[in-house]
Amino acid sequence: MIETVNLTKIYNRGKKHQVEAVTDANITAESGAITIFVGPSGCGKTTLMSMIGQLLTPTRGEVLIDKENLTSYSDGSKAVFRRKNIGFVFQHINLLPNLNALENVLTPLLCHDVDPEKYKDNAVSLLSQLGLSDRAYFKVEQLSGGQQQRVAVARALVTEPKIIVADEPLTFVDDASAKTITDFFEQIKDEGKTVLISTHATNLAKLGDKTYVINCGNVVDSY
């Protein structure tokens, strides 16, 4: 289970253009469930997701995962925690250029003490499940936006993390890819993974076991 306690992020603190992106967010995401964050652009969804995923240090407040307070972790411990437990899907896709789809999927394994070659079949299987079996050896530049985002989803899952953090995963994808990704999230939820998704897309929002509505950095509603 993921919990946040008064989670707050202030950018440019003490400076002229100080921005309070998230204010005292208290949320709970159950294990093996999909938790959705909805809200207008710039409301603080990405900041909140980044803090939960340990990509961003909160100004104050706590993030607890399975009762473990991660806020006090060192930079190195956070990296190890991310490596073992969290898979990310980014709004801007963020694949490494000049690598092919399969190499991108295998990238998170490079910092593990394993031979990535042994995970190749698993990676290919993930790509197949996402409808990219014939694109595994295509360079990133040769893939459409929707295909790239599906590669990014496969990359998030290759280390078999228990938590998936997906920030606006459908922003740059076509309808067909959106459906594939949505179905896939449902499938991995059924496999017991905890999924956090921030989105505008109504079809994704419908997946949520729980939904939080964010506005101007505040959690204003949940259902």
Next chain:
Amino acid sequence: MKRSKNLLKYSVNCVQRYKLRTLVILITLGIAAASFSSVAFLSDGLVKEGALSLKYAPDLTVQGISSGRQSLISTRYVSSIALVPGVRWVSQRIWGYGNIGDTLVVVVGIDLDNSITTNQTKVLLGNSVVDQAPAFPLESGQFLDVQSRNSIVIGKGVAELLGADVGTVLSVLTESNVIRQYNVIGIFNSESSIYSADMILMNLESAREFFSVPEDKVTDLMVYLDSEDDSTTVSLSNVIARQISETPNCRILTKDVLLRAQEKTYSERSGFFSIVWYVILIAVAIVAFNQTVVVGHESKFEVGLLKALGFSTSDIIQVRVYESLMLGGLAGAVGILSGVVFDSILGAPILRDYMLGWANLYPGFPTPVFISLQTVLFTFAVTVLPLLFATIIPSWLNATVDPDIAMRGARA
């Protein structure tokens, strides 16, 4: 272990991916390493060659001096110097330059008499032929003796250049534009290329005729000491030098001073190139730093992304260390190889003339190149370390910020 291998593999991929940065660093650092190593190899070669040329040199060289310039020295000093305690042998030498066709050669007349006459008493001072022979080991023919009039022994380089062999008669133009003919009776091949390349030997009396030197004068006196031990020789030579210097109108050069003068000359000349090299190296560091910090938005984004995917700061640093070692090592290797090719195969054009001195005309003198492990390691160190410094610090700065900030900052 597997993780390190993975990170190494990823580093190789980075080197291939950031083509422009790789190319810029390889070219600039390669040029820097090539210029440094070619100068260092040549400088080391010249110093080594100089040391070899002095290996059989006398412990002291006594020259005449007149109005502050070197002049012929009177032979009457021989007996007085020979009687200084510690002096084993004093040998007279007449030398200068001559021309064989268009080739400038050094003509050296050596003293083959093993005795001096002092106070009407003939004193044996040693076996001069035996003493001088090691400096000029014969490859063919025979060595000179006191009676060898109009006979010469020539260096192997001279023989090859002129196509001469034992039995060949060579016409040598004197400084007074008189042509004299000499029979080649032997060819020597010295450890020192300088000797073999441009030297012809004749006995003292032949040289006296060749240079029109008066009977009681020679170019310089070579003084050999009794001491066998190098450190004792240096201290003894200083003591004896002081005694000889009391003799009017002469100056004393110790072997040690000659060696240091040679080293100083070549290191000063190579020093000029070192300054140029340092400028290039600083430019490389700036380019690397610029590539990583200013141009390296892509790299900054990558650092943020890798951290998001679970890489730790130390993993990122490890990747950059591998990259720098690869780039610096490759550039160093290419540079050193280029330096070797430039010096050994191309003969170090321009650089060789500068290092040897523009005024020196060495006929067919092979470029002395000495590739020492020390210079090779130093070249690698100075190509890799600045790159490590210029790459790791910005990467470390990127890696210590939150991954989200790094990715957003790079995208902004």
